[in-house]
Amino acid sequence: MLDANLKTQLQAYLEKVTQPFEIVASLDDSAKAAEMLALLQDIVGLSDKIALATDGTDSRKPSFSFRRDGQELGIRFAGLPMGHEFTSLVLALLQVGGYPPKVSDEVIAQIQALPGEFRFETYFSLSCQNCPDVVQALNLMAVLNPNIQHVAIDGALFQAEVEARQIMAVPSIYLNGEPFGSGRMGVEEILAKLDTSSGAREAEKLNGKTAFDVLVVGGGPAGAAAAIYAARKGIRTGVAAERFGGQVLDTLAIENFISVQETEGPKLARALEEHVRQYEVDILNLQRASALIPAETGDGLHTVQFANGGELKAKTVILATGARWREMNVPGEQEYRGRGVAYCPHCDGPLFKGKRVAVIGGGNSGVEAAIDLAGIVEHVTLLEFGEQLRADAVLQSKLRSLANVTIITLAQTTEVTGDGQKVTGLIYQDRHNDEVHRVELAGIFVQIGLLPNSDWLKGTVELTRFGEIVVDARGQTSVPGVFAAGDVTTVPYKQIVIAVGEGAKASLSAFDHLIRQG
Template sequence: MLDANMKTQLRAYLERLKRPVEITTFADDSSGSREMLALVEDIRSLSDKITVTAGQGGERVPSFALTTPGQDIHLTFAGVPMGHEFTSLVLALLQVGGHPPKAEQALLDQIRALKGTFRFETWFSLSCQNCPDVVQALNLMAVLNPGIEHVAIDGALFRSEVEARQVMSVPTIFLNGAPFGAGRMGAEEILAKIDSGAASRTADAINAQAPFDVLVVGGGPAGAAAAVYAARKGIRTGVVAERFGGQVLDTMAIENLISVPHTEGPKLARALETHVRDYDVQIMNGQTAAKLEETAGGFCVTLTSGASLTSTSLILATGARWRRMGVPGEEDYLNKGVAFCPHCDGPLFKGKRIAVIGGGNSGVEAAIDLAGIVTHVTLIEYDKSLRADEVLQRKLRSLSNVTILTQARTTEVKGDGTRVTGLSWEDRAGGELRELPLEGIFVQIGLVPNTEWLKGTLTLSPRGEIVVDTHGATSLPGVFAAGDCTTAPYKQIVIAMGEGAKASLAAFDHLIRLPVGEKAA
């Protein structure tokens, strides 16, 4: 199951086990079970601390549970966790085996102190780069707290449950049999939803922070670069971010980051955070900025939690998010057939009819990828012609199960109350309204900057981007900006990193030129 290189790497990891790991398998004579058993046997052969036992029955087949003698651990993988989830399996083996997790001590203490019974089920797909964050967070919680159970389920192998539970996107989480959440979540976000006092404790801790010299708002490539450059100057630096990594977390393959021939978004995001944490930087994750105000000697950023932070200078690196169509029904059917990530959610639509909205490179690439999974793809483009590179267009037109509609405007998402059943669209050439029956819609029409909270505070472009000069300075002295939220052209990771570094150097130059004693209080 595992090749020689993977076995060599895994053997080295398993040398870190501090206590025995018991694997209990639940299998039948299906191909999925044979694959799972082959994987488990490969793992067993690599460490004398691992034993394997065949279980009887089992809620799901194929599946296997991990535990260790003397510990009350409830952690199960249902399926064959390869692809993006292989890392989740390795981490689970290490943590069950007593290897200390890489997490803040306060977070580990919060997990251990949580009271109650929580049975989590996470539905993932092997091609989803967002799913491992959720799986790994809940696995860690299951290892640390006996009241928490976690089952990670490969939706491709349990399609009847996918249909019955109406799982239309991954990751999707159920808690005690009821829907809990969908999309990327870390342990902090999960705890905030189940620990009633977590939000107030976090807000109190943020309010207690002393003023910063530089506060970076946003944790993507631009924000991370800004934080590193600021910290290296020896000034008090903070980062407040909704999710560290930003839009990079939703990126599948990255092959144009100079000196790094190939990486994946989540891997790069982890590297960014690790680099920032190498310095004396206060990171406040899971927080969203809501208001910016000038104060004596600096600025105050108020968060949606009600907490606030003060700083002498600011670097805004809030990035961007998927642009929505803005038509009736779209919000009602998010994660119920309306999706944005073809790599993550595509496998859930195997054998179904779907539409891709958008004829640029992202839309055409999504249509090509999905055409290999679904029954039929309809690509809908507003303009008279597709805008994607010609090589992509040729590939798309060569596919027999793809229909291309140009001069077409989506007017409504249709559904039956629980899932998407079709869409309405207008033929812009003739004005006719038409219906298209389908089961999924993937929206690929670009990005919109996360700057709504700044309206009326500093100058924004007509597209909502923060207007910056060649130094990253905004219209508000002492406030700088970088990355996809700005007017800087070409939204690329390497450019965002450079812009973040430049904004940080400009902020430091601003600070050293302030009159002595003029700082945020």
């Protein structure tokens, strides 16, 4: 099952296992069960501390769990955890085998103190780059707290469950049989939902912080670069981010970040955070900014307020809150979001295998999405508002070569339709002759660009009519001592490499401002 190179790497990891345990497989006579058995046999052959039992009786087959000292542990994989989920499998093996988790003592104590019984189910797809964060977080919690159980379920393998629960986006998380959440979540985000008093504690922590010389709001490429450049100047630096990594976390292949030939968004996001943590930077994650109060005469400190009620003060502020997927803003879009309306073809595409879908948008993102989906679904209809596609010529050529793709230009989507539970189609208007058409579909993937995360700044700093923060060549906003960088600003060409450079520039400008202010 595993090639020689992967076996060598895995064996090196498994040397860290200190506590013997068993893998308990629940198998049937399917081809996937045979693949799973081969995988598990490869694993036990690499460590004398791991044994294999095939007496599992779980109703989901094929699946496997873990047993230590005769006690069943709370982790189960239903399906073959390969692709993006192979890392989740490796971490589960290590943590079940006694390897200490890489989270703070505070987080460990919070997990262990959770009251009640928690039965989590996570539906994932092997092509989803967001799913491993959820699977790994819940597996970790199950290792640390015996009252927590977690099963990670391959939605493509257990399609009957997916259809019964009408799951159309991954990761989809259920708690005790009821929907708990969807999309990327880490340990701290899950804990925040379970531990309702954590928000007040976090606000108290923020309020207790002394003022920063530079406070960076946002943890994407621009924010990370700004924090590093500020910290290297030896000044007190803080980063407050809703999620460290920003939109990079939702990006699959990255092939244009100079000097890095190829990487993936989550991998780059981890590298950014690890680089920031090499310096004395106070990282405050899961903090959503709600207001900026510019400095007045007196203490000369700007104040950033957060959704949990806390606030931070700083001599200078760098706004790097990035952007989010632009929505169509048509009837039905919000109602069926996650129930047929999706924004990540890599994550959710496998759930629409053999079905008919649409892609909205004819730029590079839209055409790439249509090409990817065409290899999975029955048929793709691509709708472009303009007279012609805007994607690169090579992408258009590839798209037009696919037999199961229909391209419609001058098409304005006016409504998403559904049956109350899931998407059934869309309605669009032909902008050439105003005729209205209906397309029967199971899924709609929206790929129409980005919207800056600047709503919380209205009335404080100058914004364009598109919501972008107006900055000069130095990254200075309309408010002295407040700078901005990255996709949230008027700087053209929203690219990771440009955001990194703009973050560094804004940080240097903030430092220059501090010097001149004495």
